[in-house]
Amino acid sequence: MQNAREVVFRRLNKRIVLIAVLLLLPFAVDALLGRGWLRIVDFAMLYIMLALGLNIVVGYAGLLDLGYIAFFAVGAYCYALSASPHLAIAFPRLFPDGVHLSIFIVLPVSALLAGGMGVLLGAPTLKLRGDYLAIVTLGFGEIIRIFMNNLNAPLNLTNGPQGISRIDPISIAGISLNATQRIFGFTLPSVHLYFYLFLFFAGLVVFVSQRLERSRIGRAWMAIREDEIAASAMGINTRNLKLLAFAMGAAFGGISGTLFAGFQGFVSPESFSLMESVMVLCMVVLGGMGHIYGVILGGLLLALLPELLRHSVVPVQQALFGKTIIDPESLRMLLFGFALILVMLYRPAGLWPSRVRRRELSSDERPNESA
Amino acid sequence: MNLLELSRIGKRFGGLNALTDVSLHIERGEIYGLIGPNGAGKTTLFNVITGLYQPDSGEFHFNGKSYRGAKPHVLAGDGIARTFQNIRLFANLTALENVMIGRHVRTRAGVMGSIMNSQATRLEEKACRDKASELLNMVGLKKPHQTLAKNLSYGEQRRLEIARALATEPLLLALDEPAAGMNATETENLKALINAIRDSGITVLLIEHDVKLIMGLCDRVAVLDYGRKIAEGVPDEVRNDPAVISAYLGVDGE
Ligand SMILES: Nc1ncnc2c1ncn2[C@@H]1O[C@H](COP(=O)(O)OP(=O)(O)OP(=O)(O)O)[C@@H](O)[C@H]1O
Ligand SMILES: [Mg+2]
Numbered sequence: 001m002q003n004a005r006e007v008v009f010r011r012l013n014k015r016i017v018l019i020a021v022l023l024l025l026p027f028a029v030d031a032l033l034g035r036g037w038l039r040i041v042d043f044a045m046l047y048i049m050l051a052l053g054l055n056i057v058v059g060y061a062g063l064l065d066l067g068y069i070a071f072f073a074v075g076a077y078c079y080a081l082s083a084s085p086h087l088a089i090a091f092p093r094l095f096p097d098g099v100h101l102s103i104f105i106v107l108p109v110s111a112l113l114a115g116g117m118g119v120l121l122g123a124p125t126l127k128l129r130g131d132y133l134a135i136v137t138l139g140f141g142e143i144i145r146i147f148m149n150n151l152n153a154p155l156n157l158t159n160g161p162q163g164i165s166r167i168d169p170i171s172i173a174g175i176s177l178n179a180t181q182r183i184f185g186f187t188l189p190s191v192h193l194y195f196y197l198f199l200f201f202a203g204l205v206v207f208v209s210q211r212l213e214r215s216r217i218g219r220a221w222m223a224i225r226e227d228e229i230a231a232s233a234m235g236i237n238t239r240n241l242k243l244l245a246f247a248m249g250a251a252f253g254g255i256s257g258t259l260f261a262g263f264q265g266f267v268s269p270e271s272f273s274l275m276e277s278v279m280v281l282c283m284v285v286l287g288g289m290g291h292i293y294g295v296i297l298g299g300l301l302l303a304l305l306p307e308l309l310r311h312s313v314v315p316v317q318q319a320l321f322g323k324t325i326i327d328p329e330s331l332r333m334l335l336f337g338f339a340l341i342l343v344m345l346y347r348p349a350g351l352w353p354s355r356v357r358r359r360e361l362s363s364d365e366r367p368n369e370s371a
Numbered sequence: 372m373n374l375l376e377l378s379r380i381g382k383r384f385g386g387l388n389a390l391t392d393v394s395l396h397i398e399r400g401e402i403y404g405l406i407g408p409n410g411a412g413k414t415t416l417f418n419v420i421t422g423l424y425q426p427d428s429g430e431f432h433f434n435g436k437s438y439r440g441a442k443p444h445v446l447a448g449d450g451i452a453r454t455f456q457n458i459r460l461f462a463n464l465t466a467l468e469n470v471m472i473g474r475h476v477r478t479r480a481g482v483m484g485s486i487m488n489s490q491a492t493r494l495e496e497k498a499c500r501d502k503a504s505e506l507l508n509m510v511g512l513k514k515p516h517q518t519l520a521k522n523l524s525y526g527e528q529r530r531l532e533i534a535r536a537l538a539t540e541p542l543l544l545a546l547d548e549p550a551a552g553m554n555a556t557e558t559e560n561l562k563a564l565i566n567a568i569r570d571s572g573i574t575v576l577l578i579e580h581d582v583k584l585i586m587g588l589c590d591r592v593a594v595l596d597y598g599r600k601i602a603e604g605v606p607d608e609v610r611n612d613p614a615v616i617s618a619y620l621g622v623d624g625e
Binding site: 207208211212215216217218219220222223226227229230231232233234235236237238244248 | 421422423442443444447448452453455459460461462463464468471472473474475476478480481482484485486487488492495496499535536538539
């Protein structure tokens with residue numbers, strides 16, 4: 001046994017270093033790569049939150065959800081409608097200037113709303129597992145997107161495919177995050193401000209995930225993932241715990257969506273296609289299902305990689321051949337599929353699996369088939 | 372009052388009568404054996420009393436309460452715990468976690484308590500962990516408690532299942548062929564374990580093919596054949612029952 005106090009100190013030190021690095025990160029990215037990249041990092045943070053939310057459903061409770069982006073959409077539209085002039089079109093009398101609520105009112109509402117939608121999706125699918133559940137959730141995700149696409153007539157609620165624009169930027173205590181601000185003597189451009197906001201929420205999501213993972217609730221989810229029948233025979237109310245997983249995951253998605261709408265200032269159904277659901281699922285699976293750091297890594301990689309390609313493929317081809325032969329978008333899907341196959345072949349538990357799963361894969365004993 | 376009382380339980384699968392009018396009772400503190408040829412309906416009976424199957428007819432009382440259409444987690448909470456014939460552990464979780472999950476019904480930390488990690492949650496978590504490792508020691512798991520369930524040997528997995536079931540603090544422990552696949556020493560240890568469990572005040576319902584084990588352990592035995600109870604009594608009585616002999620030897624007893 002090592003000196004316990006020493007261990008605590010080392011852990012604390014590590015945490016302080018990590019926080020310092022994260023706080024300095026936007027300046028480093030800005031200085032080394034430019035502001036455009038910091039914007040990309042900001043988006044990556046949103047994806048990480050999404051992936052962590054999905055990780056609760058897929059990674060812990062083992063419920064394959066292919067419509068997860070719907071909750072992101074719910075959160076995004078929630079803010080888009082309640083912080084833009086748009087509702088003036090549908091209800092000119094009631095809201096002559098549209099609705100302009102603070103994000104801090106919208107956040108809990110959209111978390112609740114998305115969580116409620118999660119329960120709504122979960123309730124009829126309780127008996128389904130695996131592929132069947134995947135198909136139903138896929139349909140659910142598409143239904144939400146199609147709703148957003150078509151709810152512009154007879155009453156223009158969502159503005160259809162054009163989407164909702166002129167969404168209020170996020171502002172905290174009267175400080176708009178859309179402009180450069182001077183805080184404590186630091187000059188912080190908009191992307192930096194958003195970075196810190198997202199960092200805060202991502203940190204919150206990580207914290208909640210971690211606490212849940214190591215709790216009675218988290219263990220019950222994993223029991224359901226491992227063997228639902230045994231779990232119920234051990235006294236776990238599988239229905240309630242599955243609904244809870246759906247609701248928690250969805251709430252994280254809703255929060256992420258709300259922040260997304262405020263950051264981007266514009267939402268349209270296009271951002272919530274099936275491909276996005278698949279992307280988020282891949283972040284979870286690629287990174288390491290059920291392992292928070294793995295999922296963060298997966299989210300970061302998959303959010304940054306396409307941008308990396310976009311910035312390198314065209315210039316490289318221009319330099320080599322003098323013209324662009326392969327467009328980065330198609331190359332992206334090709335490389336992505338390739339990466340997925342490689343990971344599944346060589347690291348089936350993900351790039352960064354949890355300690356337990358790593359042990360399980362390196363173990364030389366043959367796993368016992370337990371039906 | 373009897374701990375468990377089944378009256379005229381019937382269960383059909385399509386045209387197959389897996390259980391027909393099975394009535395029996397189990398007294399508090401006894402070890403009750405359930406034997407019968409393959410496919411006799413023993414596991415089906417377990418599934419009925421643990422809520423995994425709903426009986427087509429009949430009902431059962433447990434601890435003074437009548438159950439009809441109760442969910443497995445309710446029965447587990449009320450005090451029936453079981454193991455599975457084809458081991459059903461949480462394979463990718465550690466032995467300790469498996470047993471801690473068994474504590475689920477006896478602990479209460481909710482979402483908020485878990486996120487806040489309140490004093491009450493921390494205390495409960497520690498008590499849960501301690502109880503779990505105590506149970507692992509009791510069933511005699513020698514491997515580290517952090518071993519993944521699927522990396523345990525067959526006999527160890529069976530004992531882990533017993534520890535997990537005991538963690539729910541049952542009144543009735545139902546064991547479905549716990550000695551299957553065990554060697555002679557392991558079976559001997561298992562016998563001692565089951566006796567110790569009974570001495571701690573838990574009633575045991577035991578399905579087993581190992582006749583020696585049944586005869587050496589059980590206070591009373593019931594025999595199922597083609598879904599019907601064909602005999603019941605103390606082991607010696609049952610062993611010499613002509614109906615039982617013909618059922619086991621495959622003689623047509625009609
Ligand atoms: N879910 C099910 N669906 C259809 N038939 C079933 C089901 N469960 C059991 N049966 C059938 O019911 C009969 C009794 O099965 P059960 O598993 O209860 O037998 P058992 O006495 O436990 O046998 P064994 O000693 O082989 O474990 C068998 O014929 C079996 O095929
Ligand atoms: Mg059986």
